[in-house]
Amino acid sequence: MVDRFIDRLRAARVVPVIRHDDPGIAEQACGLLAAEGVSILEITMTVPGAIALIATLRDRFPNACIGAGTVLSADDADAAIGAGAEFLVSPCWNDGAARTALKGGIPYLPGAMTPGEILHHAEAGAAVVKVFPADAAGGPGFLKAIRAVFPHIPIMPTGGVSPETAQAYLDAGAICVGIGGNLLPAKALEAGRTDEARDQIRAALSAIQFSQA
16 A cells, blocks of 8 residues: 555655645635646645545545645544545654554654654654655755665655755655645635636646646
């Protein structure tokens, strides 16, 4: 299962990280992304009603891979998996989330910022290590150095990654990148300008050289 998941991440190139105070706006963004062919979505637990949103998206897009982000406890992990989450992401290693994910056979993607953390997470059972925040950690140059010493560890940089810098991370050895605000055009959606939001998403995906499978 983990190998298939990693292959899917590699093919996707980008994982939108959906975070907004209004779950309706978050769902709208997911709908626009799905319409453009995005098939992997991470819904952070900071979205109000995140569990209900994950369940809704699971029903709306049965062929998509929906995951939960900012998972910081076993209870959150249990709830997310119960709602249909297929992978769990944390900003750092969390014992409760890790145990729940590994017990349930769900890929766990914890965040790390140092070589020691990256190696620890991989040895402890992480399917993929999320370098976070990637820009503050050192950007593509840091990732290239990490890949030189840990070529066997799948890495997904997230945090400060933009459509313009995504390719540099991929060239440095990332299996995919996580991107937040640049793939959720909040101001346009909040103002009801759906066409503008769609155009912004298309422009961002084009910059990442995203294409539907």
